[in-house]
Every structure is written in structure tokens, then in C-alpha cells.
Amino acid sequence: MNITEWPIPKSLLDSPEVTNRNLLASKWCSSSIDEILNQYIKMTAHEAESFYINIFNQFPELKLKGVGIELGAGVAALSAVAAKVYPSIDCIYAVELVPDVVRLLQSRTVEGFGTHCNSVVKPVIGSFDQISLPDNSVDFCIEFASLHHSHNLEKTLKELSRVIKPGGFVVAIDRAHHNSLTDSQIEYMLNVEYSDAWKKENGYSPAPLSRRQNGEHEYRVKKWESDFASAGFKVEKRIELRKPGFKMFLRSVVLALPFMLRKKLNLLPSRVRPQSGEIMWRLLSFFGIRHSPIFTESAHDYTVFLARKQS
16 A cells, blocks of 8 residues: 655654554554454454444445545554445545554555455545645545544644535544533543553553543533534434443443542542433333434444535
């Protein structure tokens, strides 16, 4: 695969969030495709394909075609599955900030989904804040768990809006928290430090590292919605993907307790309360009642936004 390189500020390349992921790529580059995927997105190739297809099925009115872009593509599994499912896609620019993730991992994982995917997915080392494509040149954008790494979500979405054609759309599969999430809990979550065991497993430097230093951000639903609107997008649909089961129901009940109480009792203080209506949906699902305009059963918990660029 021919790799395209776009300009990236040196300060960003030298940041812990990039240098540590370079180390991760070096550690896992000789592993099997499933091992790489499981390490990077916590799924095997089969699980990733099933997960992404389930999401695409939530939007039957959308047909991915033409020129696409995946922001923060990582190992580009989402791009590969999209290329496999939608033969009308001409190419997808898989834009990833971490150079060695693209050079050492991306080509191997994309090939694992089929030779057709390899010809459609175009690997790019670059930043989603500086997209080196012409205005109004992209038909659609997809992303998985990357935009919450944006240091300025509004700026990132405005840059995306610049390159997407009017009427083009974004499918963002990410983390969006309940609007009642307090600033004090956000600070607590971002200040959590990774354990030595976790850093060793991921190939990271043994130096102290907080979630904030690793590029994490905790955005509320209203932040996503307002920044999409500011960038010229209209959110047409929002879906909350949730794992089923009694254990997850009990977990949601615990998370509904006030943060300060959970912090004092050490009851999942780094996790946030359920979205409005989530506990009732989980309860009704025990009786086979799963119909909801927002919640849908999934193997992983994420929020999905469908946003379309306005003319």
C-alpha cells in the first residue's frame, strides 16, 4: 500500500499520545491480524465486521459511495469493512496521526478483510485538524472512537465540513456522555493514571501517564450536538449502542448513583451515569421488549451520530 503523508505539527508528533502509540505499533507489528485488532480496538476481524455492519444496518437510507474519509483511522478496520460492504465506494482516505500505526499495522489489518479492501483504502499519515484535500471533495466521513481525542472538537468538525460536499454525511461512532456529567467527574476521569501493567502490555513507555496525557477527552452529548451545528452539520439521528444482559443492567443501576458517593465507595468512579431511559430499556429487554428510538442492542457500548452537512 502506498502511504500518503500530510503535514503534522512536530509538537503533536512528539506528544505522549503519539510516541506511545508508535511504541505499541512496534510491539504488535509481528502479531496476527486478530491479535492486532484485539489489542487496538478490542475485537477480532470477525467481531469488527459484525459490529460495523450492525451499525450500517441502523441507517438503511444511507449508501456509502464515491470518496470517503475515515478520521483517526488507527488500523483502518472500519474503512476496510465499509469497502467490503459498499462496492460503490471509490476510495476511503484512512487518516491516522500515529505514523507507525499506519506503516506497521494498517496495511496488514486492511488486507485481512480482503484484497478489494486493499485497493480501496488509501492510508494517510496526517491530522484530522489539517486535511490536505480540496474543499467539497468528499462524499462521506466515518470514524470510530477517534474524535473524542480531538483537542478542539469544534475546530476538527469545521475542518471536516470544509472538505465534505453539501449533503454529505458523517457517521461518528464514539463516546458521548450524559449531559449531567459534572466538571469534577471529568477532571477525575482525565487525571486517572494508567497502571504499569497496562503500559507494559501495550508497549508504552514506563513513565507516568494520565488519560489526559494520552489524548483522552470526555465530551457530553450537548457538546457533540452544538459543535456539529457550529460546523454546519445537522444531527439527523443519534443511537445509543448497548450490551444486553442482567450484569449490564446491574452495572447501570450502580452508575446511576451520584458520582461523589461512588467515588467515596470506589464503585466505578471513572465511569459515567447511564443515558436517560437506559435503565428502563435494559429492564424491558429482559421481557423481549427492545424497541426504542434511541437504544439498540450491540456487542459494545458506543454513541452513534448521523450528521449531514447543510447546503
